[in-house]
Amino acid sequence: MAVRPLLNVPREVRAGVAFEVRILIQHVMETGFRRDAVGMVVAQDIINRFECLVDGEEVFSATLHPAISANPYLAFSARLARSGTMVLRWVDDRGMEGEERVDIKVS
């Protein structure tokens, strides 16, 4: 079952004033260093790329590596000049993609 992330983004912001974007995504973040009960290495499966775009323009992005806890929590600041749709998207090692969209009104 696809579980939507816990997302905290203000729907209305003031132009040019920084606001915080917080997101908590459900993901196992398997490091690739663990072994299972029969000794086989459990393949790495982490969210390796996270991007945040507003109307196609990149606001924030991150390349993630092992040693990040399961269900990663990301928080960053952003500043907008005009209203737009914020798209948060990520992809993991198995090619699973996730996306959230938020319309943000700038006043």
Add this chain to the structure above:
Amino acid sequence: MFFFEKKNQKTSIRLGSAQWMKFFCFFLFTKRRLLFAVCCLGLLGAGEEKRSGYEDAGPQVRAMQDDDLANPAFLWVQQGAAVWGQGCAGCHGAVEGMRGVAARYPVVEGGRVLNLEQRVNQCRVERQGVAALAPEGDAMLGVTALVGLQSRGMAIAVEVEGAAAAHVARGEAFFRLRQGQLNLSCAQCHEQLAGQSLAGARIPQGHANGYPIYRLEWQGMGSLFRRLRACLVGVRAEVLARDEGLLGDLELFRAARGAGLKVETPGVRP
């Protein structure tokens, strides 16, 4: 026959260092001695301040629990809401109607103790005619977290009279039973040594007012059984089966012992 009143230590870290303050032999030979005996016993109970494991956790962990959008357990609550919508809502309606349920669980029914998880599965199998949920699966953890969440902030108040009394007594006996290769009882750590350190972590009093919890060590959600199993393994004792009656008794006793503490479900613990 002496009665002592334990000082109520609001800010104290150590439970074991409670000071004996005064005793009430003054009242021993008055007509009201029975009344005072009852009062003093009440004070004894109240004086032993109960601390939620929340207070023994670090500030970062507490911050996670305080913010529903930073508490990963809410990812499971979301899954629980889906389960609720598919089946439970047909009879029970909106989940908000479950307010108070988690605070009075586990209950005694048919000669055994039923916790919330067992009740959910009993309901599914006997009334809905659908398959039981896997005990440690996301759906079960989610739905119990969702139901528990409705009672958040309410005081734990389980029924300990009548049929439950024998179960509570058995649970307490188990709580005080030395067991395992380390020959430790639950009470030794969670009562006598609570507040002291074990490998850098503070030993909590062992109340279970936030279950199911998101535990950082597990990197995921887990039930009270999972936590109890970890403790039993820790003292190298025989691990009881999930549906073992004794485990239910222990669960009921721990709820009685934590009576009055606020439900924190879904909690976050280190």
